[in-house]
Amino acid sequence: MTELAETIDALAAESALSGIVRVDRGDEVVFEKTYGFADRRWEIPNTADTRFAIASGVKGMTALAVMSLVEDGTLDLATTARSVLGDDLPLVDHAVTVEQLLAHRSGIGDYFDEDLAGEITDYLLPVPVHRLADTEDYLAVLGGYPTKFPPGERFSYCNGGYVVLALIAERAGGVPFRELVASRVCEPAGMVDTEFLRSDELPMGAAVGYLQADGLRTNVFHLPVRGTGDGGAYTTAADMRRFWVSLLAGRIVSETWVQEMTRPRSDVPDSGKRYGLGFWLHPTTDSVILLGYDAGVSFSSLHNPREDVTATVISNAADGAAWPVGRFFQQRFG
Numbered sequence: 656m657t658e659l660a661e662t663i664d665a666l667a668a669e670s671a672l673s674g675i676v677r678v679d680r681g682d683e684v685v686f687e688k689t690y691g692f693a694d695r696r697w698e699i700p701n702t703a704d705t706r707f708a709i710a711s712g713v714k715g716m717t718a719l720a721v722m723s724l725v726e727d728g729t730l731d732l733a734t735t736a737r738s739v740l741g742d743d744l745p746l747v748d749h750a751v752t753v754e755q756l757l758a759h760r761s762g763i764g765d766y767f768d769e770d771l772a773g774e775i776t777d778y779l780l781p782v783p784v785h786r787l788a789d790t791e792d793y794l795a796v797l798g799g800y801p802t803k804f805p806p807g808e809r810f811s812y813c814n815g816g817y818v819v820l821a822l823i824a825e826r827a828g829g830v831p832f833r834e835l836v837a838s839r840v841c842e843p844a845g846m847v848d849t850e851f852l853r854s855d856e857l858p859m860g861a862a863v864g865y866l867q868a869d870g871l872r873t874n875v876f877h878l879p880v881r882g883t884g885d886g887g888a889y890t891t892a893a894d895m896r897r898f899w900v901s902l903l904a905g906r907i908v909s910e911t912w913v914q915e916m917t918r919p920r921s922d923v924p925d926s927g928k929r930y931g932l933g934f935w936l937h938p939t940t941d942s943v944i945l946l947g948y949d950a951g952v953s954f955s956s957l958h959n960p961r962e963d964v965t966a967t968v969i970s971n972a973a974d975g976a977a978w979p980v981g982r983f984f985q986q987r988f989g
Contacts, residue, residue: 659686659987666979671868674953674970675701676980677892678988681963687892693862693971695871706848706861706889707969708882709954710947714817716840716898717884718757718933720832721824722908722916723839725753729827736761739823744798750806753823756816757932758920760807764800766793767814767885776866776950776973778877785855787879790821790832810921810930814885821884832883844901849890853881861889862971864951874951874973886949892967899943899958899965917943927985937989944985948975955981957988964988 663676663686673691677684689701724730732754736747747763755761767779780787782795797815804811825832833851841849852861854875864874882888890898901907908916919929919936928944929936935944941961947954953975956967966984970976 657686660688662983663688663980666983670974670976670979671972672968672970672976672980673701673865673868673972674707674862674968674977675703675705675892676968677703677896677966678984679896679965691971693860695863695865701862701971703893704848704860704891706850706852706891707954707971708852708862708864708887708889708947708949708952709945709956709969710886710949710952711814712890712945712947712954712956713882713884713886713888715933715945716836716888717817717820717824718916719840719902719907720835721753721757721820722912722932724824724828724835726908726912730823732757734823734827736819736823739826740819743794743822744819746798746801747819748802748806752806753820754932755806756813756820756823757916759810759812759816759930760920761813761816762802762804762806762808762811763813763816763819764803765811765813765815766796766800766818768800769812769814776877780877780879784876784878785880787883788853788881790818790825790883793818793822793879793883810923817885818883824884836888840898840907843906844894845897846890846894849888849894849898851882851887852889854878855880864949864971864973866950866973868972868974868976874949877950886947890969892969895945895956895967896965899956902943903958903960917941937985940989942985942989946981948978949973953977955984957981957984959988962988 678686916932968980
C-alpha cells in the first residue's frame with residue numbers, strides 16, 4: 656500500500672468515515688476507496704457509483720448558474736436583489752447586489768446562520784421540511800431576519816444569500832432554478848449523476864444521510880425535502896472530477912468569468928482560506944475548494960490546476976467525518 660493510501664485509510668478509520676475518497680491526477684485515478692454503508696438498514700455498501708448529498712458544495716454550481724446569466728446579459732454583477740425580488744423579503748437592503756451575494760458580503764440576515772452556536776443535528780427549520788420543495792417555497796423561511804451590516808462591508812458566510820441568488824436566477828432566467836443548474840452547469844460539465852433529489856424518495860444508488868457515526872437515525876426531518884441554491888444536490892466523486900476539469904476549461908462559463916469567480920474577494924482567517932464568488936480559495940496558491948457540512952453530510956473537494964489534481968471526500972454522516980481527509984488534501988495537494 657502506498658503512503659497516500661495508508662494516510663487516507665488511517666484518517667478514515669480515526670473519523671469512522673462512511674463515504675468515498677477519490678484522488679485524480681490528469682487522466683489517472685490515483686486513489687479511490689469507499690467506506691461504510693449507503694443504507695445501514697440493509698447494509699448496502701457505499702460504492703464508487705453512489706450518489707451523495709454535498710450540502711453547501713452546491714454553492715459553486717449556484718454561482719456558475721448565476722454567472723452564466725451574467726455572461727449572456729440576463730443579469731449583471733451590479734444587478735440589485737431588490738430589482739428582481741420586488742416586494743418580497745423587504746428586509747433585504749435595497750443596495751444588495753448579485754456580486755455581494757455571491758461573495759458572502761451582502762450583510763443580509765440568514766435563515767440558517769452559521770455564526771450562531773448549535774449542533775449540526777439540531778432541528779433548525781421553522782417550517783415543516785416537506786414544505787420546502789421548490790425555490791419559491793423558501794420565501795417562508797427567508798424573511799424576518801434583520802440586516803447584519805451594510806452591504807459590502809465585510810465577509811459573513813450566508814446560506815440565505817444563496818437561496819436569494821437561486822430566486823433571482825429562477826425569476827430572471829424564466830425557468831426553475833434546478834433546471835438552470837442542470838442545463839447550464841451539469842450538462843456542459845458532463846455531470847451525468849448530479850441532481851437535486853428529494854430526501855423522501857431517494858432512488859437506488861443514493862446514500863441516506865445519518866446523524867451519527869453509527870445508528871439508524873437519518874437526516875430526513877432536518878433538511879428541506881429538496882434543496883436549492885444553498886445546498887441539497889447529490890453527486891458522485893467522479894462527477895466532481897468532471898466538474899473541475901470542465902470549469903477550468905471554460906466549458907461552463909468562459910475562462911474570463913472563471914478567473915473573475917476565482918479572484919479573491921475576502922480573506923477568511925478563521926477558515927484558513929480566502930473566498931471568491933461561490934468558491935473557497937487556498938490561502939496561498941491557486942487551488943479552488945468546495946465544502947459542505949450539514950446534518951448527515953460532510954464534503955470537501957479541492958482542485959489544484961497547476962498539477963491537475965482533484966481530491967474529493969464525501970461522507971453520508973453528520974459528524975464532519977470528511978474534514979480530516981479534507982484538511983490533509985489541502986496540506987498535501989493545495
